[in-house]
Amino acid sequence: MKGLFKVSSVEETWEVARKFASGLKGAEIIALEGDLGAGKTTFTQGLAAALGAKSAVSSPTFCIVQEHPEAKLVHLDLYRLSGEDDVIAVGWEDFIDRGDTIVVEWPERAGSLIPDSAIRVCFRHGAGEEEREIEIK
Numbered sequence: 001m002k003g004l005f006k007v008s009s010v011e012e013t014w015e016v017a018r019k020f021a022s023g024l025k026g027a028e029i030i031a032l033e034g035d036l037g038a039g040k041t042t043f044t045q046g047l048a049a050a051l052g053a054k055s056a057v058s059s060p061t062f063c064i065v066q067e068h069p070e071a072k073l074v075h076l077d078l079y080r081l082s083g084e085d086d087v088i089a090v091g092w093e094d095f096i097d098r099g100d101t102i103v104v105e106w107p108e109r110a111g112s113l114i115p116d117s118a119i120r121v122c123f124r125h126g127a128g129e130e131e132r133e134i135e136i137k
C-alpha cells in the first residue's frame with residue numbers, strides 16, 4: 001500500500017497501519033521516518049496488533065528491540081544507537097535470517113543496512129495537535 005494519508009487521531013493512525021499490514025507478505029523491512037512524537041510507535045502498535053502480536057508495543061525509550069514472535073515481527077527503535085555496528089550487535093542479521101518483518105524507528109542510524117527495497121513510511125506533524133501526514137513510499 002502506497003500513498004499519502006492525512007489522519008486526525010491516534011485511532012486513524014492505527015487504521016492506516018492495519019490496512020498497510022493487510023498488504024504485507026512477510027519479511028519486509030519497514031523504515032519509519034519522522035521526528036520525535038510524529039507517530040512511529042503509534043503506527044507500530046496498529047501494525048503489530050493487525051499481524052497478531054500478543055504483547056503491547058512499548059515506547060522506544062525503554063527498549064531497543066521488541067520481538068513479537070507470534071506475529072513474525074521485530075520492532076527496533078534505534079534512537080539511542082550510534083551506527084551500523086551497534087545495529088548488528090542487537091541482532092540485525094538474525095532478524096533478517098529468520099525472515100521476520102522488521103519495523104525500524106530512526107532507520108538513519110542503521111545506515112546502509114537498510115536496503116533500497118525497504119518500504120519507507122514518513123510521518124509529519126500536521127496543523128492540529130492530533131493531525132499527522134503518513135506517507136507510504
Ligand SMILES: Nc1ncnc2c1ncn2[C@@H]1O[C@H](COP(=O)(O)OP(=O)(O)OP(=O)(O)O)[C@@H](O)[C@H]1O
Pocket residue numbers: 007008009010011012013034035036037038039040041042043059060105123129130131132
Ligand atoms: N494522529 C496521531 N497519530 C499518532 N500519534 C498521535 C496522533 N495524534 C496524537 N498523537 C500522539 O502523539 C504521540 C506520538 O508518539 P509516538 O511515540 O507514536 O511517536 P514516535 O514517532 O514513535 O516518537 P519517538 O521518535 O520519540 O519514538 C503520542 O503521544 C500520541 O498519543
Ligand SMILES: [Mg+2]
Pocket residue numbers: 040041042059060077105
Ligand atoms: Mg517511537
